[in-house]
Amino acid sequence: MYVDKGYNNPYTGRNVSGEDMKEQCILTASGLKEYVKSLGKLRFMAVCDGFLQKEAIARLEWLKNVVFFSDFAANPDYRSAKSAAELFREKNCDGLIAIGGGSCMDVAKCVKLFAMLDSEKSYLEQPLVNSDIPLIAVPTTAGSGSEATCYAVIYHNGEKQSITQESCIPDAVVFASEALKSLPPYQKRAGLLDAFCHGIESFWSVNSTQESCKYSDTAIRLVLENYRSYLAGDDTAAENMLRAANIAGRAINITQTTAGHAMCYKLTTLYGIAHGHAAALCLYRLMGFTALNTDKCIDPRGREYLEQTLSLIAAAMNCENIDAAAGRLGMLLSELELAAPNARKNDLDILVHSVNPIRLKNNPVLLSEEDIERLYRKIMIWGD
Ligand SMILES: [Fe+2]
Numbered sequence: 101m102y103v104d105k106g107y108n109n110p111y112t113g114r115n116v117s118g119e120d121m122k123e124q125c126i127l128t129a130s131g132l133k134e135y136v137k138s139l140g141k142l143r144f145m146a147v148c149d150g151f152l153q154k155e156a157i158a159r160l161e162w163l164k165n166v167v168f169f170s171d172f173a174a175n176p177d178y179r180s181a182k183s184a185a186e187l188f189r190e191k192n193c194d195g196l197i198a199i200g201g202g203s204c205m206d207v208a209k210c211v212k213l214f215a216m217l218d219s220e221k222s223y224l225e226q227p228l229v230n231s232d233i234p235l236i237a238v239p240t241t242a243g244s245g246s247e248a249t250c251y252a253v254i255y256h257n258g259e260k261q262s263i264t265q266e267s268c269i270p271d272a273v274v275f276a277s278e279a280l281k282s283l284p285p286y287q288k289r290a291g292l293l294d295a296f297c298h299g300i301e302s303f304w305s306v307n308s309t310q311e312s313c314k315y316s317d318t319a320i321r322l323v324l325e326n327y328r329s330y331l332a333g334d335d336t337a338a339e340n341m342l343r344a345a346n347i348a349g350r351a352i353n354i355t356q357t358t359a360g361h362a363m364c365y366k367l368t369t370l371y372g373i374a375h376g377h378a379a380a381l382c383l384y385r386l387m388g389f390t391a392l393n394t395d396k397c398i399d400p401r402g403r404e405y406l407e408q409t410l411s412l413i414a415a416a417m418n419c420e421n422i423d424a425a426a427g428r429l430g431m432l433l434s435e436l437e438l439a440a441p442n443a444r445k446n447d448l449d450i451l452v453h454s455v456n457p458i459r460l461k462n463n464p465v466l467l468s469e470e471d472i473e474r475l476y477r478k479i480m481i482w483g484d
Pocket residue numbers: 244294298361375379
């Protein structure tokens with residue numbers, strides 16, 4: 101038995117430290133001032149989504165000499181991150197606050213890392229070094245968990261650049277439920293599903309550890325216990341959803357995601373659906389597939405271990421077994437009115453060849469190209 105069932109909810113809401121992770125301080129909105137004061141920093145740069153800047157300026161009025169940066173788009177490019185790092189230097193900033201969604205976190209993480217490098221050379225061609233510039237994250241979406249991971253994604257000449265550096269994990273996170281108030285309902289639904297998928301995919305990843313499994317278990321339970329009240333506008337549930345997303349982020353920071361995420365990326369670009377929506381559509385079918393194919397287990401801990409993990413996932417979802425758990429996810433998608441997009445026959449080939457084989461290596465069972473094709477046939481609604 102590799103997964104220890106006999107633990108209490110590991111999430112205390114403050115300074116949770118994992119074996120595999122650096123400490124991250126969890127703050128309430130009112131605790132932010134005191135935390136900033138304790139850092140003794142003189143000048144912060146606030147990286148924030150453009151539409152939030154006005155509100156951020158008002159809320160950070162107490163923070164003297166703050167420099168704002170909002171000149172970046174969703175899926176930010178290298179140029180934006182470079183300009184932000186240059187502004188950080190030019191204004192002699194020594195601290196960072198990121199207020200926004202995943203793209204904002206990506207830019208802020210890049211600034212934290214790039215500010216340590218030689219500005220005369222391309223930042224992407226230099227080895228990354230540890231950065232002790234404090235970074236405080238104020239997530240305004242509950243889903244990606246980007247504020248808990250050591251990954252940043254930026255685009256350079258249209259190519260995706262993945263940056264991984266332990267020290268870019270934000271030092272502190274503010275759970276401000278009011279920041280989620282302005283989120284469109286579809287983004288809320290897709291976001292909570294993203295956190296849920298992170299919980300499950302991390303749970304069964306071949307890279308899972310006892311620590312990551314604890315995070316996964318907690319995140320899955322928190323999402324299911326809170327999603328209805330969260331969508332109805334309840335503040336406590338919103339805070340719990342921020343917590344769930346953060347914990348699920350910690351889980352994938354250890355394990356990375358698996359086939360569900362590998363298969364979902366093309367759905368977002370081909371059909372314009374949100375990332376969490378696409379991930380849940382793929383995971384729903386993948387759960388059923390995994391339950392039926394434990395004999396294809398590639399986790400070195402073996403088939404029995406995988407079957408135990410699937411039972412633990414089912415238990416976290418309050419279901420009798422993994423088949424019932426897959427059914428529960430299907431019902432959740434229906435309840436949230438998140439249907440599969442209509443696909444054209446020609447899309448099948450594009451979808452099958454879009455899957456990143458590296459992510460498949462994290463998956464607990466082997467997936468052949470035929471398996472992936474069969475799965476997509478089930479995931480999508482097929483037209484002519
Ligand atoms: Fe995700």
